[in-house]
Amino acid sequence: MSLADQVIEAVSSSSDPDTPRFLARQMSLMSDLYRLFTDNGVKDIEAFLLAAAKSDMHISLRPQLIKYMARLIGQLLGSQQGKDGALHIHLIRALEIDPDKIGQLSRCLPLTSALKRRGCADIEAFLLDAKRGSLPTTPHLIQSLVPDTANKTSTYKSSSNVSTLLRSRELGCGVNRRIQRIASGGLKLSKSWKGASNDVIVLTWSPDGTRFAVGAAAQCDEHNMQYNRGNNLILGDLVTNSLKELPDHWIPRPLPATRNTEHATYITDPRLYMSVSAVQWCESMLFTASYDSTVKLWDVSSHSGAVCIKTLRHESKVQVMARSNFERNLLATGTQSIGLWNIGEDDPTYAPLAIIRPRLSKNMDLVPSSLSWGGTHASRNILAAGMSGKDPENGDISRDGHLAVWRVDEASITPVPVTPNSQNIFDVKWHPTLPVFATASSCPQQIRTTGTARDTRSVVRVYEPLASKRMAIEFDCPALDINDVTFCPLDTNYISASCTDGITYVWDYRKPSEILHILQHGGPLNQLDENLTREQADVGVRATLWGGTIDQFYTGGSDGVLKMWNILLSSDDVHVRDVATFDEEIMCAAFSPDKSNLLIGDAAGGIHILSAGPFSHIDDHHMHFERATESSHEVGPDPESGVETANRLLSSGQLMRHPIYGVGQGPHYSGPFAAWARPRETPPDMLSITPLSQAIQEMQLEGPPVEQRSGLDSHTQQYVNTQIQLARIRNQQNGHKRETEAPAHDNKIDVIDLCSDEEGSFIHSQTLTTPKQPEQCVKQAQMEPTIIDLTGDTDSEDADIGSKNASENSIEPDGDLETERLQEALEEDYWFPQSGDVDANIQDPDL
Numbered sequence: 001m002s003l004a005d006q007v008i009e010a011v012s013s014s015s016d017p018d019t020p021r022f023l024a025r026q027m028s029l030m031s032d033l034y035r036l037f038t039d040n041g042v043k044d045i046e047a048f049l050l051a052a053a054k055s056d057m058h059i060s061l062r063p064q065l066i067k068y069m070a071r072l073i074g075q076l077l078g079s080q081q082g083k084d085g086a087l088h089i090h091l092i093r094a095l096e097i098d099p100d101k102i103g104q105l106s107r108c109l110p111l112t113s114a115l116k117r118r119g120c121a122d123i124e125a126f127l128l129d130a131k132r133g134s135l136p137t138t139p140h141l142i143q144s145l146v147p148d149t150a151n152k153t154s155t156y157k158s159s160s161n162v163s164t165l166l167r168s169r170e171l172g173c174g175v176n177r178r179i180q181r182i183a184s185g186g187l188k189l190s191k192s193w194k195g196a197s198n199d200v201i202v203l204t205w206s207p208d209g210t211r212f213a214v215g216a217a218a219q220c221d222e223h224n225m226q227y228n229r230g231n232n233l234i235l236g237d238l239v240t241n242s243l244k245e246l247p248d249h250w251i252p253r254p255l256p257a258t259r260n261t262e263h264a265t266y267i268t269d270p271r272l273y274m275s276v277s278a279v280q281w282c283e284s285m286l287f288t289a290s291y292d293s294t295v296k297l298w299d300v301s302s303h304s305g306a307v308c309i310k311t312l313r314h315e316s317k318v319q320v321m322a323r324s325n326f327e328r329n330l331l332a333t334g335t336q337s338i339g340l341w342n343i344g345e346d347d348p349t350y351a352p353l354a355i356i357r358p359r360l361s362k363n364m365d366l367v368p369s370s371l372s373w374g375g376t377h378a379s380r381n382i383l384a385a386g387m388s389g390k391d392p393e394n395g396d397i398s399r400d401g402h403l404a405v406w407r408v409d410e411a412s413i414t415p416v417p418v419t420p421n422s423q424n425i426f427d428v429k430w431h432p433t434l435p436v437f438a439t440a441s442s443c444p445q446q447i448r449t450t451g452t453a454r455d456t457r458s459v460v461r462v463y464e465p466l467a468s469k470r471m472a473i474e475f476d477c478p479a480l481d482i483n484d485v486t487f488c489p490l491d492t493n494y495i496s497a498s499c500t501d502g503i504t505y506v507w508d509y510r511k512p513s514e515i516l517h518i519l520q521h522g523g524p525l526n527q528l529d530e531n532l533t534r535e536q537a538d539v540g541v542r543a544t545l546w547g548g549t550i551d552q553f554y555t556g557g558s559d560g561v562l563k564m565w566n567i568l569l570s571s572d573d574v575h576v577r578d579v580a581t582f583d584e585e586i587m588c589a590a591f592s593p594d595k596s597n598l599l600i601g602d603a604a605g606g607i608h609i610l611s612a613g614p615f616s617h618i619d620d621h622h623m624h625f626e627r628a629t630e631s632s633h634e635v636g637p638d639p640e641s642g643v644e645t646a647n648r649l650l651s652s653g654q655l656m657r658h659p660i661y662g663v664g665q666g667p668h669y670s671g672p673f674a675a676w677a678r679p680r681e682t683p684p685d686m687l688s689i690t691p692l693s694q695a696i697q698e699m700q701l702e703g704p705p706v707e708q709r710s711g712l713d714s715h716t717q718q719y720v721n722t723q724i725q726l727a728r729i730r731n732q733q734n735g736h737k738r739e740t741e742a743p744a745h746d747n748k749i750d751v752i753d754l755c756s757d758e759e760g761s762f763i764h765s766q767t768l769t770t771p772k773q774p775e776q777c778v779k780q781a782q783m784e785p786t787i788i789d790l791t792g793d794t795d796s797e798d799a800d801i802g803s804k805n806a807s808e809n810s811i812e813p814d815g816d817l818e819t820e821r822l823q824e825a826l827e828e829d830y831w832f833p834q835s836g837d838v839d840a841n842i843q844d845p846d847l
Contacts, residue, residue, distance in 0.1 A: 004135040005433050005489075011130045013377045020131055024124035026076065030105075031112040033072045040065065046106035049073075077101065187579055187598055190611035193243055193623045197232040197273055199587050200601025204281045209592035211303060212236045212599050213286055214607055215276030220291065225253070225272060232273045233288055234607070236623070237303040238597070243607075246298065247628040248308050249274050249290040278321040287331065289321035295333055297343065312341055312348055320371040326380040330408065334368025338385050340408065355387075355404050356415055358422055364389055364400050370428040372437065379435035381408045382416065382465060386425025386439060395529075395536040397481050399442045401425045405465055417469045420444065426458070426482045432489045436472065438462045440482035440497055458482050460497050460507070475507045480535040483542055490550040494567060500540035504555045506567055517567055517574050522559035525585055526603070543589035543600070554579065556586030556600065562610075580610060661701045661727045701727055 011020060034045075042048050115123065129135055196216035205212050214234040219227040233246040250271040274292035281287075286298040286306075295318055297310040316335045324330040329344030339352040366387040374382040382405060389400025401424035405416040424442040431437065439461050456476040464472045479499030488494035494516075498504045502524070506517040521541055528537040543556035551566040560582040565574050584602035591598055598610040607623075646663075649655040653668035673687035677696045691697070698711040701724050706717045 004130075007127075007130045008133050008135055009377060009433075011127055012133070020124050020127035023127055024120050027112060027115060027123050028120035029072050029076050030109055031115045031118075033069065033076070034109040034112050035116065036065065036069060036072075037109070045109055046103055049102045049106060073105075076105065186612045187610040188612070189580055189608065190597075190621065191238075191241070191609040191623050192606065192621050193625065194604065194606040195231055195625065196234060196601075196605035196607065197229050198275075198605055199603045200605060200607060201587055202276060202279045203588050203590040203599050203601055204279045204286075205590060205592045205597075205599065206281050206300070207283065207593060209594050209597065210238050211281075211300070212238075212590075212592075213279045213281060213288070213300075214599075214601060215279045215288060215290075216601075216605060217275040218273045218291075220272055220274055228253075228269070228273055230269075230271075230273050230628070231605070232290075233276050233279075235286075235300065235303065235306055236607070238609070240303060240624075242303065242624045242626060244303065244306065244626045245628040246288075246306060246308075247271075247273075248296055249276055249288065249292050249294070251292050277317070277319055280321065280323050282323055282328070287321060287323055289318040289333065291317040293317060293335070295321055295331070295341075310343065310348065312343070312350075320368045320385075322371040322373050322383070324373050324380070324408075325375055326373075326377075332371055332373070332383055332385075334371050334385065336367065338368055338371070338404070340413070351413070353383075353385075353404070353406055353413060354415065355402065356417075357402055366400070366402055369401075369425055372428045372430050374435060374437075375430045375432055376435050378466060379430065379437075382406070382435075383408055384428045384430070384437050384439075384465075386428045386441075388424045388426070395532040397442060397536075398424050399444075401441065403428075403439060403441070405463075416465050418463055418465060419470055420461075423459075427485050429485050429487065431487045431492070434492065435466050436462055436464045438485045438487065438495060440477075440485040458497075458499075460485055460495065462495070473509065473512055475512055477505055479503065479505070480533075481540075483540060484544050486544050486546070488550065488553075488567075489546055494550075496544060496553075498541035498544045498555060498557075499535070500538055501535045502538065502540050502557055502559070504541050504544060506553075517565070517571060519555055519563070519565055519574065521555065521557040521563065522561065524558035525560050525583070526558070539585060539587065539603075542585075542587050545589055545591055545598070547591070548595040551576075554589070554598075556589055558585040560585055560602070562586060562589070562600065580608075582606070582608065658702070661724075662730065 011023075016022075037045050037048070118126075196214065198217040198219060200214055200216045202215040203212065212235075214236065216232045216234075218229075218232045219225070230247055230250075231245055232249055235244045235246055236242070237244075250273045253270050253272040274290050276288055276290045278289040279287065281300070284299065284301040286300045287295060288298065289295045293314045293316055295312040295314070296308050297312075298306055299309045300306045312331075312333070314333065314335045318333055318335055320334040322332045324332075329342055331341040331343050333339060333341065337352055338355065339350050342349050342351075366389055368385060369388040370386040372384050374380050374384075385404045385406075387402040387404070389398035391398045401422070403418060403421040403423075403425050405418050407414045407416050423444055426440040426442075428437060428439050441459055441461065443457050443459055455478045457480050458477045460475040460477055460482070461471045462473045475495065475497075477497055477499070479497070479501045481500040482497045483500060484498045486496050486498075488496070493509045494506060495509070496504055496506045502521040504517075504519040504521075505515050506519065507514075508516045524534070524538045528534060534540075539558050541555050541557040543554070543562070545554045546552070547554060547564075551568055553565040553567055554562060555565070556562040562579045562581075564576045564579050566576050567574060580600075582600070582602055584604040584606060586600060587603050588601045589598060596612050600608040600610065602608070646655075650657065650663070650666075653666045654670060655663050656666035657663050671688065675682065675684070675687055677692050678687060678690045679693050682690050692700075694711060697703075698709045699716070699720060701720070703709070706712065706720050706724070709717070709720075712720065
């Protein structure tokens with residue numbers, strides 16, 4: 001959105017008619033206050049105000065001047081002390097309300113220097129024009145020129161004295177003036193750097209246009225993990241000419257970090273870096289989404305101190321992300337589903353959005369492909385999302401998909417019906433100044449057979465959700481797949497679609513049945529799959545941007561060329577020039593807010609900056625790169641591993657460890673609950689308080705003796721008894737070893753246990769609840785346990801014990817000694833780690 005449109009939107013968003021007058025008064029006061037500081041030698045305004053709040057004045061100013069400053073600051077900060085309050089009283093009150101109030105004021109004051117020649121009435125008149133929407137929407141700089149009399153040609157030279165020009169005009173003298181518009185037409189390569197993890201796919205600029213963030217893809221599939229590397233998220237600063245790695249988007253590498261070969265041992269990074277799928281810069285906060293199933297929030301108020309302050313965890317890869325343009329705490333993300341985050345809370349909450357799909361497509365697997373919030377005050381609470389189906393294996397494009405729209409109010413979320421809505425949605429974009437959005441989608445099965453529709457394979461549709469659920473207009477496109485759809489921000493009549501066939505198509509609303517321009521790029525730089533068409537295998541045109549004027553339209557594609565077009569000219573003259581040529585495919589591009597710098601990402605991990613501003617005059621094209629320190633790369637416990645999840649559930653009380661039967665439901669268990677274990681037709685909201693059915697209850701390990709459970713037959717009783725005995729062996733712990741102690745009066749039977757993880761297996765005694773006679777105890781003490789070795793080739797100590805025959809293991813006179821030796825053998829054989837230390841996600845490649 002242009003700067004003028006931002007002012008219009010900001011002023012129009014307030015329903016108070018006195019807003020322009022109030023803002024004009026505040027701006028005028030700030031301008032006067034800043035002039036006082038500069039005229040009296042105060043360079044560090046924030047330090048001065050903080051010192052004044054402590055009554056510790058280091059700069060001697062006249063008492064009348066201090067009193068005047070106090071009055072201005074009191075009016076700005078809304079202090080109740082009015083005109084008579086001392087300076088430090090106003091500042092102390094401001095700090096009590098907001099500790100950063102003085103910092104905010106000191107940062108805003110220098111911005112008012114541009115208004116030093118404007119009075120309060122002038123500012124109010126400007127804001128009233130903005131409220132009426134009568135400001136020009138094209139940002140430009142006006143420069144007055146006079147004829148160059150030294151040159152006989154019709155050239156002009158700049159006059160540094162505008163007053164002379166105005167006076168000459170008032171006197172009736174001819175100055176032969178003209179107005180020259182200086183915008184983004186003079187772009188030149190300013191900076192380049194190469195070293196991102198892979199294709200640079202997403203870009204964003206800071207609001208002031210001096211810093212940027214870059215997100216890149218990463219080779220993280222099972223066949224290319226050896227090519228995985230860092231630098232998947234880069235933070236840049238034009239002022240300091242530096243780049244910085246932000247290394248937090250990774251998961252533990254599933255394979256061992258050390259790999260042995262016949263020739264050498266390679267040490268690989270224990271981190272597996274994941275692709276960064278979306279980046280968005282809002283005020284001093286950077287939002288980044290990644291295939292590591294997280295969205296991270298970064299405090300980027302300073303380049304050197306950038307730090308991740310919050311992580312939003314998802315169940316699967318984050319495909320798309322969009323922060324609301326008006327609600328700073330509202331963030332939408334798309335994984336396998338779409339939901340909203342309230343990031344303003346200490347513990348952010350997530351609310352999934354209901355998607356109403358046609359009956360025929362309910363069983364189709366759809367993935368979010370685009371997500372976009374309304375950009376105007378009228379559409380500020382409307383979220384549009386596009387979804388795509390799985391592409392067929394022949395390289396063609398899926399026709400399955402869905403378009404979903406919601407109205408997000410403070411107390412409710414309401415689906416907004418739109419139609420048609422059942423095609424594969426490639427892209428969704430809102431108009432920058434109107435409450436309408438456009439979609440690029442696959443062509444429906446039933447299409448018209450007249451006009452250009454004969455060659456139609458995709459469509460661009462425009463919707464007006466506030467006026468009608470039916471699309472407003474449709475443009476037929478001959479391309480198979482569309483990358484981006486864009487509105488012209490300077491003229492509402494034009495819309496474009498950049499496609500994988502290397503062409504950008506432009507339409508005019510006034511004649512939608514015909515394509516206005518076909519803007520063709522050259523062939524791709526990289527070799528394509530010969531079994532597929534270019535549309536199926538090529539990325540095509542990935543960068544589509546509008547410059548500062550309507551005659552500056554830029555596209556960049558797989559031929560590595562950034563082209564500039566003038567869509568107002570004829571088809572023969574529409575191409576203006578090739579702005580820049582690169583050795584790699586152009587994957588993405590973004591203009592800074594003032595259109596003076598253009599950031600480009602290529603397919604080889606390269607970043608390029610084209611500038612029409614002061615940065616273009618610097619001869620050094622190199623940018624200093626700062627790699628993340630080793631401490632920021634340290635690999636800690638994976639918070640999503642089974643071990644960490646089990647520990648969190650145990651510590652929260654959702655689960656508890658029974659001394660005999662192991663881990664089970666705890667006092668704070670919150671689900672899920674087994675519906676099949678409850679009586680039939682139990683409502684879902686009653687599962688947590690409904691007892692188990694009688695048949696399931698009698699199968700539980702804990703409870704009355706098994707023989708007394710009347711609902712079990714003999715076979716089921718034996719099964720439950722076996723499970724109880726196994727639970728005793730596996731879950732009674734002595735350090736890290738299984739206890740095999742049993743009361744001397746318990747009956748024992750020989751059981752072959754094939755469940756041991758050790759190399760030797762023993763027939764050991766297990767406890768039964770049936771009491772036995774004293775003489776049976778003596779006889780049992782003299783019996784030697786039968787030993788079966790199922791390993792054969794093991795060389796462990798346990799196997800050595802197991803291989804001895806009965807004669808070699810004769811009972812010693814002291815029965816207690818033999819019992820102790822047997823106990824040691826059983827403990828060694830039935831060693832088992834604590835369940836809290838076991839990661840259930842087996843990562844051994846040999847298993």
